Amino acid sequence: MRRVAFAIMLLLALGLRAFAVEPAERLADPALESRARAISATLRCLVCQNESIDDSGASLAHDIRVLLRERLLAGDTDVQARQAIVDRYGDFVLLDPPVKPATYLLWFGPAGMLLASLVGTVVWLRRRPVATPSVAPLTPQEQVRLEGLLREADC
Amino acid sequence: MITELGHFALILALCVSLTQSLVPLIGAARGNLAWMAVGRNAALVQFALVALAMAALMHAYVTSDFSVVNVVENSHTDKPLLYRITGVWGNHEGSMVLWVFMLGVCSAALALFSGNLPPDLRARVLAVQGMIATGFLLFILLTSNPFLRTWPPAANGHGLNPVLQDPGLAFHPPFLYLGYVGFSVGFAFAVAALIEGRVDAAWARWVRPWTLASWCALTIGIAMGSWWAYYTLGWGGWWFWDPVENASFMPWLVGTALIHSSIVVEKRDTMKSWTILLAIITFSLSLVGTFLVRSGVLTSVHSFATDPARGTFILLLLVVAIGGSLTLYAVRAPSLKGGGLFAPVSREGALVLNNLLLSCGCATVLLGTLYPLFLDVVGGPKLSVGFPFFNRTFVPLMVPIILAVGIGPMLSWKRGDLLGALQRLGAAYVAAAVAVMVAFYVTHGGPILAVLGFGLAAWTGAAVVVEWAERVRLFRAPAADSLRRAIHLPRAAYGMSFAHFGLAVSIAGFSASAFDVEAIETVRIGSDLKVAGYVLRLADVQRLPGPNYIADDATVEISRDGGLVAVVHPERRFFPLQQQTTSETAIRTNLLSDLYVALGESDDAGNWTLRAYWKPLVPWIWMGAVIMAFGGMVSLSDRRWRIGAAARARRSGPLLQPAAGE
DSSP states (O other): OHHHHHHHHHHHHHHTOOOSSOGGGOOSSHHHHHHHHHHHTTBBOTTTSSSBTTTOOOHHHHHHHHHHHHHHHTTOOHHHHHHHHHHHHOGGGBSSOOOSGGGHHHHHHHHHHHHHHHHHHHHHHHHSOOOOOOOOOOOHHHHHHHHHHHHHHHO | OHHHHHHHHHHHHHHHHHHHHHHHHHHHHHTOHHHHHHHHHHHHHHHHHHHHHHHHHHHHHHTTOTTBHHHHHHOOTTSOHHHHHHGGGSSHHHHHHHHHHHHHHHHHHHHHSOTTSOHHHHHHHHHHHHHHHHHHHHHHHHHOOTTOBOSSOOSSOOOOOGGGOSHHHHSHHHHHHHHHHHHHHHHHHHHHHHHHTOOOHHHHHHHHHHHHHHHHHHHHHHHHHHHHHHHHSSSOOOOOOOHHHHHHHHHHHHHHHHHHHHHHHHHHSOOHHHHHHHHHHHHHHHHHHHHHHHHOTTTOHHHHHTSHHHHHHHHHHHIIIIIHHHHHHHHHGGGOOOOOOOOSSSHHHHHHHHHHHHHHHHHHHHHHHHHHHHHHHTTOOOOOOOHHHHHHHHHHHHHHHHHHHHHGGGSOSSSOOHHHHHHHTHHHHHHHHHHHHHHHHHTTSOOHHHHHHHHHHHHHHHHHHHHHHHHTTTTTSOHHHHHHHHHHSOHHHHHHHHHHHHHHHHHHHHHHGGGOEEEEEEEETTOEEEETTEEEEEEEEEEEEOSSSEEEEEEEEEEETTEEEEEEOOEEEEETTTTEEEEEOEEEEOSSEEEEEEEEEEOSSSEEEEEEEEEETHHHHHHHHHHHHHHHHHHHTOGGGTSSTTOOOOOOSGGGSOOTTO
16 A cells, blocks of 8 residues: 555656756745755655655655745744754655764764774784795895896886 | 567576586586586576577567566557667566576676686586576566466557666666676686685686676666766756665675775785675675665565565575575685785785775665665664765765875885885876866865865876876886887786776766756746856747657757857657656757756746756766776786686696596
């Protein structure tokens, strides 16, 4: 059932595919509008899922864009306006997942992995039998011969 | 009739692949040459059968045989011939047939061109290929059969999703799959080596061309997909860190690491077990990519469960393939002893760093892609992970590797001189500094990270040139001598230079996206839209019929400083069958920037929404990818793959002796 509903939604979204940000939606105040654009680029369209509401042509994305602009017009800060959307649609709407205990693994995982693999590499390099190329310095004769060879190679 | 032939061919292919996976393996274990030789013939026969099945399915599509369920669901008589053919792989069942077909191509090529392999290794490699084919053929026949009939036949089909009716997307899956499937050869070699318990320079030399070729195909495939998204979705985005994109990007990242680590195995006889592990992971991620995209599990675990037979089979297949190979690895890898020693600062060290960062990058992408699913399974909150996460975690991981791309090739094997290399790269610092300053000036102090991105691109590009100049002793030796050196430089060296240079070109393209200029307005016919110094006049919009759609075709005149530059035709296409509208954007490129025009909706009173972007350097993203793939191909043409590959240390023992006594 859920799947059918989703398919219908998708069909509607694609069928009625309009443009993202329509001229009519935009706010008169350019500063406010650019704040709205910046926020909506970080909100996921719940219908298309692989687009932000700023890019999506789905009607739900349109509704969220309008809602967002209403909040901004009402004097919300960026954080408040975004929170209003999250309150209504859940964390899922955020392309940028919030940092909280459930996402610690997500946010700190990459750094942890990098650290762990760096440590692992260093341990691996150190535990290998160390290569000690005990190279004796060249004798004067060898030095002369080397210079001769290098000069040959140059011309 | 032909459909049934295809169906039977597929069943026969399953029987043959079972033989291919068992007989040569037993032969290799017992030293029976006749049994080992079965692998080659079985691979060729299996290829012929799968090709027949593929041809039968194509025939059903081309002739619009609506008694075949798969054709009814995905084709239509009005569809142009090209999309009737490519529609074969525009759906789950057909794409699986394409997958085994590609696998057949690889196995057959392996069977034909592996005459110089020791017979037991060859037998084992082909046996592993046979096992993979068995798994996939079983999957197709048991859960995703494209040859099922329906009676009475349907009057017409449901058609293909209009978004997929596009040349870019028509050829995107074959390239992608060729890449995925090509990595199976590396995987087969890895498993065979684990069974044998032996990896040496000759092994790496056999594996490398296959990995390189797959990597090239995957690079092209990914670039094609991204280009398609760019010109078709109507908002000019080319990468969204979407799970489907990530699924193809992960094998690419580890595959890139694999190409580099196998160099170390070949040249220095060390990092063996790591390379084996990479080969296994690369193919495992290809499998994960193939299945996760098709199964829908990435959107929601619930959609995965709606088809339990398919889902269970997929999980089982992944567990057997990945779990089995990793178990074998755990058991056998400790016996693989590394040979060559090296100091941390050396070419090997640089390649270790490359592998470390690429693997971490891939793990990050995997984490970000699967985390929502993971939370869902453990009953955590529902959330989504989008581009901001990847920009903040993946991109910083890639910065050091890009810096290292310039330095690594300047270090010598075993023990390198970091300070010396850094000194010799003087020209690269200058290039990077100039690029940053120019970018800063031109963009009026644009986003600092993007400006630094140009610096990275210039650094990498200049370092490639410096490295080449050193090799040919440019300006240090007489010109004729330099020319002679340039001609005799191994193709593999040129391959590396091209690939790294392509990376630089792409990075410049990525960075420039921060400077896009956008204009969206409602425009009346005959009036203008201005973007980045261009004036776009919407001259006319006409309704034109297409083969299976109706188009609103706009005529937009682009002018600059009063002079007409070009006339372009963005379209909106309405597909009545699916009740869908697609946007056919018009892109005017001069290779330095794109002017991107898309037509929106009208209010039926002659007002149209027009969307235009000026996108500097955006073509460089794909040009870079093409240069990278070209580099891979140049490297493939190196003569060392063709000669001397058989120069493997002769082994003692009964394995190579003809099994006369049996």
